[in-house]
Amino acid sequence: MKHAFLKALLAAGAIMIAWNCSDESSTGPKAPDYIVTSEAWILSADQDYVIYPPANGENFGIVTNAQGDQIGIFTFNSANSPIGTITDLTGQILYDAVDVGSLTVVQQNTPVYTITGPVWLLNDDSGDYLVYPPADGITGVVTDANANPVGYFNFTTNTLVALDGVTEITSVDNITDFPVLNPGDKFTKEPDPVIVESSSSEFVPGPESSSDIGPTPTSSATPKSSSSQPKSSSSAPKSSSSSGGSSYQIKYVNGGKSGSGYATRYWDCCKPHCAWPEHGGSASTCDAKGNKIGDKSASSMCDGGNAGICRSQFPIIINDTLAFAFAATPGGENNCGKCFDLVFDGGCKYDATSLHKKMKGKHLIVMSNNVGYDVAGGQFDVMIPGGGYGIFNGCSNKMGWGSQGSQYGGLLDECEKETGYNSSKYKSCLTEKCNKSFSSDPEAKEGCLFLATWMNAAGNLTHNYREVECPQELKQRY
Structure with a gap:
């Protein structure tokens, strides 16, 4: 209000x-x-x-x-x-x-923690926690910086749960990798990777970025100027191996679309909406081997034809905080060929886990080459092999791949169910499934692993989005 x-x-x-x-x-x-x-x-x-x-x-x-x-x-x-x-x-x-x-x-400060004995300082996107050694050899008490109890840490599973003993707050690979503090110690919290101001209205995401501006200390203080949800039906992106260096300047479109929403995933091999003549025919379409099809009226794989997603449209990793992909956007929005910067906020459409929280601040730039009439406003259905085939499935008879997992949610949805929704096991489970399902297709396997690696095996991520000028890497693959 x-x-x-x-x-x-x-x-x-x-x-x-x-x-x-x-x-x-x-x-x-x-x-x-x-x-x-x-x-x-x-x-x-x-x-x-x-x-x-x-x-x-x-x-x-x-x-x-x-x-x-x-x-x-x-x-x-x-x-x-x-x-x-x-x-x-x-x-x-x-x-x-x-x-x-x-x-x-x-000004930037140095948090001072209240510590009553040697502790591990567990700091990630979900917060800063003081983890005390286990009294019973398994479970240790966890407090916040002010010594208020917040939960318990299981040293067997390396998982922090809330005081109810059930709700997972975060998980780590190994708590002993974190710094040890003793009473009286101080620890400076490192700022998260930021976006650097460039000479124009461009952003440069990347681990190397640093911030060099602050409020002008005067009375004027003038600022500087200038899934498990049903998916859509169609296509996908390019290899998730790194491309184009470690940074990229993002150019926002003045007056472009913006808002908040969430990201789902799919890959159904169907001919994308934006490739059909009646929808402009601007997007490419390919056969199962990746050869482009010049006939814009060619039938879709989902209708028994040969036209489907181009293999050049697997996700592309630029660096740890930036990646490119293709996506389906809501029907009726006229987004064919437009690009959007999705900035993840660490949340989830449903129940956030530590996997989601570690995604906070990452940028995924997507180009719309498909429409989903089951895609909601603010939703971007990201094209990831093994992400689930949604309403239609053109992959099963054409691509020679193994299991694509659940119809809605794909391989990750299977992992969630098979592990009893234990998020600490999602990455290893998804990695195993990607390797198996795409064992005969190394490029598609890397595309599938994009969800396990860069996206941290986190589904239905919430984000803020803004329209941007399309990266060359996406335009040449569109």
């Missing part, structure tokens, strides 16, 4: 008065009560909001809570205005008419 801003304005005014009376420098104090990864503004209202400046040449910055979890975005009214609006991750307005020029500026 949209709040009246009076309460926030009074709180901000109180901070500003205290700030002006302080002897500290104008760049602002450290903020020991907040997780702050670079300079940011603090708004105290119904809760404390940490507002970061634009890091990408656009007019918005992320908003986190005091614990460092992203909860929304701050959009400036214009390039030269310090006033803007806080919205949550669904787009709902929380506060409007927020003047960041009147707020306190805080």
Whole structure:
């Protein structure tokens, strides 16, 4: 619900008065009560909001809570205005008419943990946890940074569960790989990989990226200017081996489509919607061996013909935080040939696990070459071999592959059920199934493994999306 801003304005005014009376420098104090990864503004209202400046040449910055979890975005009214609006991750307005020029500026801080004995510091996208050694040889108590109990860690399965003893919070490969802290130790939380501001309205995702901007420490504070769900019916992407180097500049389309939603998956071998003449015929279509078919009226594999997905359209890994793929988008939206940047937020359409949380901040740029009339608004049905064949199945009689798993959800859906929904086993199960189902087709196998590796075996990921200029790697494969 949209709040009246009076309460926030009074709180901000109180901070500003205290700030002006302080002897500290104008760049602002450290903020020991907040997780702050670079300079940011603090708004105290119904809760404390940490507002970061634009890091990408656009007019918005992320908003986190005091614990460092992203909860929304701050959009400036214009390039030269310090006033803007806080919205949550669904787009709902929380506060409007927020003047960041009147707020306190805080710098990156070093969290201090309350520790009563030697502990492992387990830090991942789900949070920071202090894991104490097991008293019974198997299970250890887990607290947050303030020594509040949050759950238990099973040293046999390397899994952290909530206080109910059942709900999984996160899992790791080996807890002993994490740093050990003793009472009095301090640990600086490394900021997550960020997107660097480029010389134009482009973003450069990648592990090497670094942020070099912060709020201007003046009263103006002017920002810088410029699955298990039914899937659709059709085609797919190119090899998931790395391509094109370790970084890529993402160019957003001014006035392009944007919103939030979730990503499902499928691969049905049918001729894609965008390849049919009545839908523009702009997309390519190929036979089972990957040879392009010039006849735009050729029958689909799903109708007994030879026209289907081109093998050049398997997913493409650029680096650990960026990948390309093709996808089906909702019917009636006219998206053929358009591209969208899906930025995963660490959530899931249904029940999020540690696998989903570790996907937070990753970018998947998809090009629409198919339409799914069973695809909902904001949903992108990503083309991944072994992802499930949906309503139609053109693969079984043409491709010579093994089992494609469940009709809706594919091989990963089978793994979820076979492991009793134990997410710590999804990757190994899916890897085994990909190797077996595509043993005679190395390229398709790599495409299948994309879900197990880059996508962390996480299904139905939630995301925010924006329309972008299409990468050359996708255009030449379209």
